[in-house]
Amino acid sequence: MALVQIENVSKTYQTGEVQVKALLDVNLSIDEASFVAFVGPSGSGKTTMLNLIGCLDKPTKGKVFVCEEQVDAFDRRQRAAFRGSTLGFIFQAFNLFPVLTTYENVEYPLVMIKNESMSKRKEMVAKVLESVGMLDQKYKFPDQLSGGQKQRVAVARALVTRPKLVMADEPTANLDKKSAVNVIRLMRTMRDEFKTTFIFSTHDPGVMEEAEVIHTLEDGKLLDPKNSPTFVQEEKK
């Protein structure tokens, strides 16, 4: 079974009396250690797709399997536990905790979710900070870092628990072009180093080029790669 398996998934939002169909009968599978991008215009369903795979939301119809677990059947507490143990998240606005230093932000999931011992935490945080090139900035608070540095810290935080899958919703939207490409390349390097699957959404063509698998969404439907305006870069894998 693929790492992520999506079967006939639809998601409808109710906004007052208006029903918004965010996803329509989507079928999809994502392999382990792949570097996948969801692309499409605003409102196409990229974020909804990431939310469903990331166990942040439940589909209206269909099944979502992640790491062979049917996550759409989980209750709130199970979803939280699954996110903590199996998934990592990178956000568009970095979402670092402003009262914690770089080191403490990366350490946060190990303390609050994994309950790791202090010695193991030190080792794991140092390794991942070194991998993202932020070890020398470990005592700085988020407001002392640049956008690119913040996103590196966010990548480190997402990877420190060694998740099978990292979800990144528009991770480069708040960065300049150079930083954006650097962050995506860093993510790919991390994929190579930690064998973690990365799924991200973007509408930046420069960032799209870095993806190995691209899925295009339009009006909630997943387009056939052959008819897609973008392409599958299988050869990069």
Next chain:
Amino acid sequence: MIRIFQIAFRNLMRYKRRTLLTSLLITLGLLMVILFSGLAGSFKAMMVGQITDSNLAQMQIHKKGYVSSIDTMPLNLTLDSKGYKNVEKILKENPDVQAYAPRIKLSAMLSNFTETTNVRLNAIDPEKEIEVCPNVGERMKFSSQVPDILLKSGEIIIPEKLAAGMKIKIGDSVVLVANNKDGSVNGLNFTVAGIIESILGPQGKEGYMHIKDAQSLLRMEKPEVIEIALRIKKFDKLDMVYTDLKSSLAKFINKKGRPAFEIHTWDELSPFSNIARMIDFMTITMKLIMIAIVLISILNVMMMSVYERVREIGTMSAIGTAPGKIMGLFLAEGLSLGLISALAGNIIGVFGIYILNIYKIRFAFGRMDNLLLSPTISFFELVWVSAIVLLVSVFASLQPAYKASKMEPVDALGHV
């Protein structure tokens, strides 16, 4: 746990001005409670001391039914020698009783040979009375200093207002005329040995005479007493000793098959007990005000904190923080705010009590015009009010913390 409190503390420091103002408000509330409890408690203890040590005594034993008809000062509800000895035996057997003294209360006509008026008198055994009410002499004015024995046989100490009204001075001769319990009248001459100030309560405007003179005036063929005043070794054991004595006295039954004696503590006999209760009520009111201050201010701060950090809560939840831990983070924040304020309030409060003890508050109470109020507060009281602050802090944080823990990450992350 340490990390949760570390994050909570840093989040409080994030909004320094708001935290400082809230903490200041709680600290002031706690300070008010500590100072008020210290002052009111000290005033109450002093007043209770004055009343019990200079007039009423801590407890009184009478023949059953006397207190309910005390205004008429009945002479038929007396303890005879046998009854007195029975009570005396019980008092001697109780290790918590320090001293006891017999008294006769009577109403008489007092004449200075030109005018006559009614007077209420407390006939005492001076040597025993001073052991039960050690400060009674402080209410009295004598020709010179307080004598070793308050009054001798043939002497009388009269209330100050009566002395002023009838222009009686120390050393003057007066005549007392009284009805005995059979209704016959008797009169005796006395020398005014001193003048006593009034004190709060129906027994506070009585003159004093020797118990043997009262027995002669009332033509008691055998010694009788109206009341036995007593003092115990530790005042804080009052309720316990009262219960012990009450059950011991209950075994004496009168001819009607009812208890022969009754025992009352000072607060059942003095109207000051109502003032004491009012002081306690005001202290509780102060504590309630403090609780309201803590509750409203922490609830307000925590609600604002949750609303301002919705996306942050969404992030915590998204990366897998359990709802219980998110709740714990906000509870720790409220508790930390309460803890900081409680510590500050205690330190400033104890310092304030210390300052009040250096610059003592003076006030007058009757003839005693130089009473010093020395506020004190027990460690237990400090722990108690601090515990209230901490409990209310947690309680006030519950709703915002619960709200934070129940946020759906997908909604919280999309919050603008």
